[in-house]
Amino acid sequence: ETADDSFAGSIRVYTRDTSSGTRAGFMEGIGFDEAVANDAVIAAGFVIAGNLDQTNAVQIDPYAVGYVSLSTLDTNLFRGFSFNGVEPTEANVLNGTYALSRRFNWMLRDDYSVYGADAQAYEQLSLAFVAYLGSREGKASIAQSGGIVDLSTGESWNTLRSQHPICAQDNSRLTLKIGGSDSVESIAKDISPGFSTNCGNVEPEHNHTGSSNGFRGTNGDASAIDDGLSIHIGFASREFKDTEPARRKGVMAIDAIVVIGHLDNPIESLTKEQVKSIYDGTVTDWSELIG
Amino acid sequence: MDAIFELKNINLYYGQTQAIKGIDMTIERNKVTAFIGPSGCGKSTFIRILNRMNDLIPECKIDGNIEFEGQNAYAKDYDVIELRTKVGMVFQKPNPFPMSIYDNIAYGPRCQGVKNKAQLDEIVEQSLRRSALWDEVKDRMKESAMGLSGGQQQRLCIARTIAMEPEVILMDEPTSALDPIATQKIEDLIVELKELYTIVIVTHNMQQAARISDNTAFFMLGELIEFGATDKLFATPQNPKTEEYITGRFG
Amino acid sequence: MDAIFELKNINLYYGQTQAIKGIDMTIERNKVTAFIGPSGCGKSTFIRILNRMNDLIPECKIDGNIEFEGQNAYAKDYDVIELRTKVGMVFQKPNPFPMSIYDNIAYGPRCQGVKNKAQLDEIVEQSLRRSALWDEVKDRMKESAMGLSGGQQQRLCIARTIAMEPEVILMDEPTSALDPIATQKIEDLIVELKELYTIVIVTHNMQQAARISDNTAFFMLGELIEFGATDKLFATPQNPKTEEYITGRFG
Amino acid sequence: MNNKALRQRQDNFVRGVIYTLGSIGALVLATIIWYVVSNGIGLVSLDLIMGDSRTFNTDVYVETAPGNYPLEGYTGELELFYSERWGLGFVDTFNRAGNEAVEIGYVHPDSPFNQSLDKNGFDEFGNHLVIEVRPGFTIEKGFTDTAIFLGRNGAEQIATIVNQANVIDEISIQSRGDGIRGSLITTLYLIGMTLLIAIPIGVSTAIYFNEIAKRNRFTNTIRTMVDLLTGVPSIIYGLLGAALFIPLLNNTIQTAGGSVISGALTLAVILLPTIIKSTEEALKVISNDLRQGSLALGASKTQTIFKVVVPSAVPGILTGVLLGVGRIIGESAALIYATGAAIKDEIILTERSTSLAVHIWTVMQGEKPNFELASAIAIIILGVVFVMNFVIKLLAKRLSKAMY
Amino acid sequence: MISIRDVVTKENIKRKNTIDGVTQAIFMASAILSASFIVLIIVFIAFKGLSPFLLNYEGYNFQQGTVDLDPVNPISFLTGSQWLGGTLGLSSDYGIGFAIINTLIVVFLAIMLSVPVSVFTALFIAKVAPKRLANVMRTVVELLASIPSIIYGVFGLGIITQFVVFVAGFFDYQTAAGLSLLSTVIVLSIMILPTITAVSETSIRSVDKTIIDGSLALGASDIQTYMKVVLTAAKSGIFAGIILGVGRALGEATAVALVSGNLFAGIQLNPLGTTATLTSRMLLGIKDTTGIDYDIRFSIGLVLMAVIVITNLSLNFVMKRLGGIHEQ
Numbered sequence A: 001e002t003a004d005d006s007f008a009g010s011i012r013v014y015t016r017d018t019s020s021g022t023r024a025g026f027m028e029g030i031g032f033d034e035a036v037a038n039d040a041v042i043a044a045g046f047v048i049a050g051n052l053d054q055t056n057a058v059q060i061d062p063y064a065v066g067y068v069s070l071s072t073l074d075t076n077l078f079r080g081f082s083f084n085g086v087e088p089t090e091a092n093v094l095n096g097t098y099a100l101s102r103r104f105n106w107m108l109r110d111d112y113s114v115y116g117a118d119a120q121a122y123e124q125l126s127l128a129f130v131a132y133l134g135s136r137e138g139k140a141s142i143a144q145s146g147g148i149v150d151l152s153t154g155e156s157w158n159t160l161r162s163q164h165p166i167c168a169q170d171n172s173r174l175t176l177k178i179g180g181s182d183s184v185e186s187i188a189k190d191i192s193p194g195f196s197t198n199c200g201n202v203e204p205e206h207n208h209t210g211s212s213n214g215f216r217g218t219n220g221d222a223s224a225i226d227d228g229l230s231i232h233i234g235f236a237s238r239e240f241k242d243t244e245p246a247r248r249k250g251v252m253a254i255d256a257i258v259v260i261g262h263l264d265n266p267i268e269s270l271t272k273e274q275v276k277s278i279y280d281g282t283v284t285d286w287s288e289l290i291g
Numbered sequence B, C: 001m002d003a004i005f006e007l008k009n010i011n012l013y014y015g016q017t018q019a020i021k022g023i024d025m026t027i028e029r030n031k032v033t034a035f036i037g038p039s040g041c042g043k044s045t046f047i048r049i050l051n052r053m054n055d056l057i058p059e060c061k062i063d064g065n066i067e068f069e070g071q072n073a074y075a076k077d078y079d080v081i082e083l084r085t086k087v088g089m090v091f092q093k094p095n096p097f098p099m100s101i102y103d104n105i106a107y108g109p110r111c112q113g114v115k116n117k118a119q120l121d122e123i124v125e126q127s128l129r130r131s132a133l134w135d136e137v138k139d140r141m142k143e144s145a146m147g148l149s150g151g152q153q154q155r156l157c158i159a160r161t162i163a164m165e166p167e168v169i170l171m172d173e174p175t176s177a178l179d180p181i182a183t184q185k186i187e188d189l190i191v192e193l194k195e196l197y198t199i200v201i202v203t204h205n206m207q208q209a210a211r212i213s214d215n216t217a218f219f220m221l222g223e224l225i226e227f228g229a230t231d232k233l234f235a236t237p238q239n240p241k242t243e244e245y246i247t248g249r250f251g
Numbered sequence D: 001m002n003n004k005a006l007r008q009r010q011d012n013f014v015r016g017v018i019y020t021l022g023s024i025g026a027l028v029l030a031t032i033i034w035y036v037v038s039n040g041i042g043l044v045s046l047d048l049i050m051g052d053s054r055t056f057n058t059d060v061y062v063e064t065a066p067g068n069y070p071l072e073g074y075t076g077e078l079e080l081f082y083s084e085r086w087g088l089g090f091v092d093t094f095n096r097a098g099n100e101a102v103e104i105g106y107v108h109p110d111s112p113f114n115q116s117l118d119k120n121g122f123d124e125f126g127n128h129l130v131i132e133v134r135p136g137f138t139i140e141k142g143f144t145d146t147a148i149f150l151g152r153n154g155a156e157q158i159a160t161i162v163n164q165a166n167v168i169d170e171i172s173i174q175s176r177g178d179g180i181r182g183s184l185i186t187t188l189y190l191i192g193m194t195l196l197i198a199i200p201i202g203v204s205t206a207i208y209f210n211e212i213a214k215r216n217r218f219t220n221t222i223r224t225m226v227d228l229l230t231g232v233p234s235i236i237y238g239l240l241g242a243a244l245f246i247p248l249l250n251n252t253i254q255t256a257g258g259s260v261i262s263g264a265l266t267l268a269v270i271l272l273p274t275i276i277k278s279t280e281e282a283l284k285v286i287s288n289d290l291r292q293g294s295l296a297l298g299a300s301k302t303q304t305i306f307k308v309v310v311p312s313a314v315p316g317i318l319t320g321v322l323l324g325v326g327r328i329i330g331e332s333a334a335l336i337y338a339t340g341a342a343i344k345d346e347i348i349l350t351e352r353s354t355s356l357a358v359h360i361w362t363v364m365q366g367e368k369p370n371f372e373l374a375s376a377i378a379i380i381i382l383g384v385v386f387v388m389n390f391v392i393k394l395l396a397k398r399l400s401k402a403m404y
Numbered sequence E: 001m002i003s004i005r006d007v008v009t010k011e012n013i014k015r016k017n018t019i020d021g022v023t024q025a026i027f028m029a030s031a032i033l034s035a036s037f038i039v040l041i042i043v044f045i046a047f048k049g050l051s052p053f054l055l056n057y058e059g060y061n062f063q064q065g066t067v068d069l070d071p072v073n074p075i076s077f078l079t080g081s082q083w084l085g086g087t088l089g090l091s092s093d094y095g096i097g098f099a100i101i102n103t104l105i106v107v108f109l110a111i112m113l114s115v116p117v118s119v120f121t122a123l124f125i126a127k128v129a130p131k132r133l134a135n136v137m138r139t140v141v142e143l144l145a146s147i148p149s150i151i152y153g154v155f156g157l158g159i160i161t162q163f164v165v166f167v168a169g170f171f172d173y174q175t176a177a178g179l180s181l182l183s184t185v186i187v188l189s190i191m192i193l194p195t196i197t198a199v200s201e202t203s204i205r206s207v208d209k210t211i212i213d214g215s216l217a218l219g220a221s222d223i224q225t226y227m228k229v230v231l232t233a234a235k236s237g238i239f240a241g242i243i244l245g246v247g248r249a250l251g252e253a254t255a256v257a258l259v260s261g262n263l264f265a266g267i268q269l270n271p272l273g274t275t276a277t278l279t280s281r282m283l284l285g286i287k288d289t290t291g292i293d294y295d296i297r298f299s300i301g302l303v304l305m306a307v308i309v310i311t312n313l314s315l316n317f318v319m320k321r322l323g324g325i326h327e328q
Ligand SMILES: Nc1ncnc2c1ncn2[C@@H]1O[C@H](COP(=O)(O)OP(=O)(O)OP(=O)(O)O)[C@@H](O)[C@H]1O
Pocket: B014, B019, B037, B038, B039, B040, B041, B042, B043, B044, B045, B046, B057, C179
């Protein structure tokens, strides 16, 4: 315990940039809404870093604090703090006790008519795709690739398939375009081949360029189509904003965010208030958080 | 006297400086005319007027009247390519193209559109024979011309020029880069060629001029100091400057 | 007779081919020695033996005994840099460094560690005066040496060499790239310089050899055919090959 | 003599500096190569290079009840987790991208899975197709009457769940994915097409500057403009590609968004200054004697350029091409905008796809950057450049030999 | 027997002249096309990059809804010491002045570090190293010039930052895990090393052998010859390499973003502190942004183009000063 008491050093705060969905989820989750889209309010000396540099930093710098998606947490290399006393595990996320999380959302086009003769086919394929996301099979795929879903619910695709007659046809000449958030990219890419086999071998094509393009590519103005952003299904790793209206949208999975630090850091758990005070700069030394 | 070039009151400027100052000259057909004079006096410049190679120098301006075979060679509608096919040129440093010996000779005719292999073969052989190179290279026609010795390269360049059957061959110090043996061969060749062609040659070597030319022109500082039959010019130069130059120094 | 170089039974190979074949030669102090002979006979190779420039050619091998001022110049502990400061060299093509005229001359002394500005100034002026270039360049010492004319560049190279106050100056065809007037100047210079230096010169020009040298060596195919006082060698050559070469052709 | 000692000391000092800095340079270069190779070599295999990027998924099931298939005949060396009741063995392994995965390690000769049925594939009578489950398939997920299992649960747990099952509803198996063949092919296409566009324009421009243009203000201006292209960062080229070439191609040959062609056009612009510069250098050293020799024979300027000048400049042009190939292969920022970042297996020139460099960029993005795979691809890039380097140098040697 | 004189007809020559004219026109068109791209680029960036200074953008924030934004003030943009005052989407108070200075510092230091190593490596390859080693090193240099920059970035993250942490340890200084000005400079100088080395090596190798002989014949040692004559003669090629290197350093974003710490505000003079460059700032978050925050990146592009042009011109000026007179 004496060793722990002596842990002192000025805290170095790491954060993702303002375009990151993880950051939005994190800042909202710790009650620091001002910092979602404003760097100027963050504690002095903060560093803007991607996943790679953050996980690298918390391995090198004993006084670092950052945050990553639960799927990236590697407790052999760095510490993942409990949040409000709850350990970051999938089970705790699913049962709602682990509070620091965000949702992966999907959105469909309101209007498929730009695809001419294939408009109807694409609309039905898109609907089938989001239905598959909620099926037992789809959820298992999402879980397999790191998304957090409740595997105990969800109907079998065998049952759902009947509502999507398009999947009984041969769709191999059609290309289903999927895009939006790049945080969702790896999950979406893992699901789409399974969907393809289950829905007439439609060809999935992924072009993930960011959450905002999830809306722009589906329901944005026409220029988005000229820019080559046009997609059938768009994802966002944050909530869709009011300026991003769509008739059909929903949740694919949950992602937990974990506050991380160096393995030498003796602190095991941080409260929401503590994390906020770290990030807004009211707490600047680890010693203030011990005891 | 059968004139092939008639030049009247030629002035030539490189930008501001005048390199040729009001020169008149008549060049005779099937004769060897030699240009001599100290360095920088305008020999090269003057010989290059004859096939309009000075056209390539942007800041070079020329006036005066230049008639080739009775036609104004600098007239707007006079075709410079045609002029150059009729007035060939051999340079100081042998400059064979980096191709085979055969291709070097065939280059000119091919540029004029001759494609027939048999015709080309004939042209190549004839030109090489006339330039006294045939025996030395007939077994290595496909080899690179860069592998020839300096003297052979220079004869190749002459052969290349002959292949175009020009009326006139201009030579700007054709032997200054060569050793004595090679020089000898070229001189012999020039004497042979004058049967068929008009030859104009620039040389630093007074004795060379004396040996091979019919007429000699002596230049100094862009002016034509003296011009006349070679034996007379060397035996009894009219102008003291000429005398000083040809006796003064060097050979 | 005061020998500065004593060479005995020199053989030199480029890889497999032998370029110098068992040559003996003695070079006299404060004399001009000329090397003549047809192209490729080994003149350049031989002159480069004297300041060990052939060391730079990887596949070149040499044996024999070369004494410079009584010391074996090819001995292991003989300092080649020292040799080259004592045996200067001027090349066929003028090769000034891309620096100012002043820096070109000061280069050698600076390399030897002379830093004093006044000293350098003096060396530069003297060398340029001795090489008869001072008047032409004294107002443009800070300008690039590349802007000089060919003859001036060659005299600059000589000045550069003189600045090192060598015992011997080697010259490999120093005038072949120059016009007659520039050639004349360099020849005059050589005659002047021989008061102070030993000079070895390679030339293609028989008359040049005759005019300026005291001794002449005639090479052929890597062998030394004849070597002796210039007037004797040109007047009564001992070897028929020599006679053939010097009378045969050309001037 | 004192001077001599001093000079030698100075020389030795400078020699020391040259060797030190030279070795630092060599060391840095070697370190980078070592770093890339040591990180990536584990993943490099023919399988990675030739393999498909996308997986082919099959969902299979069997209609028979479990039996007893003891593990006796197995002679392999894998660490198997085996279900005796279903005759299936599972192993923990790594996929092509270096991530953990579970594969089928062994199928008992009598196992019902030798005759499993494809849930989504039908023969002409509407019956499910028969699929033979073979070692090497990756397990994605599965459903039994009692539980769900996922590939990431690990072989041991999967084997236990499977062994307890009385009915197996479905096992999703996949062929191996994450191959980079498509990106490699795209890269080669990009190299070919870019050079095809950039070389003629670049060489013509250089010829214009060096052989034709008069020295005047106009020439100077356009030359300066070309020089400025050198400094433009690639990202700006990418934005140009997105703003100019993509709409242009969309409106002319009806592409939809980025394509290999728009990528090649963008890269061609990037390459222009390099090719122009090196060609010009090559043209400059060609002696004027050759040009005059040709013109004096009555050849036209065009003939002189094509027959005498350009052939002599070929080795120099090839050097520029070599630098260009390096640039094409290494470029990512510009291509992300001009070609997109879609990893494909079948490459269509009018559609999006990914070059090796963009592939690297892609695997380094997102929540789990995969540096091992990135390094493996970098090694392949080095391989491609090395081969190109060799071929181009050989070509240059051949051509310059032919010239002499 | 054939006579070439029959072939040289007026018609033939006329045809040749026509072909000649057409070809020359094509060459000229190529040159104009090549030059036009810089115009396209500038017009395109200017079009997008100037609009933040001219237009009223519409901003959005989920707490406050849609708001009207003032145009960006060009003066405070150029002199600003923090990237964005206020909330993304609600503010147009962009500033880039600090990043301009930081960029210049980073690039200057990278060049200072890289040039000696590159030039001496080039000299080593071209003149000193044994032939075999030289060939290997030359090939390695050419290979490294084609490695995507992100690999250099990760190398920096894995090796250089650790080194910086180690160095900082001596001063008892707590860095941001080695993300720093120093790391950025080292990574950039490593990245441009192959470029400068390759170009310098070529020009050192092509230095006329006769002037080398000339120097040796004057009793200069090989080292003196390399330092005083060879490097002088290769100067213009070395400068060309440096200009290419500066271009690459200024334009690099991915690697810089990984190791610089992406400083949000202020000029960084402490080598162990975090920093940011124009290009990395331009790229940060560009994938997922719209409106003024997207277009303002083109304004950075415009600034970057100006920096490049000015740097190029001043390098050219320095080059002329340092020794242009000795070129022929
Ligand atoms: N392209 C040019 N631009 C400007 N001046 C030139 C050019 N070519 C030659 N000159 C000048 O014109 C004059 C005549 O030069 P030209 O080459 O005709 O002399 P030359 O008699 O052939 O000399 P040499 O015997 O040295 O060859 C010289 O003063 C020379 O400097």
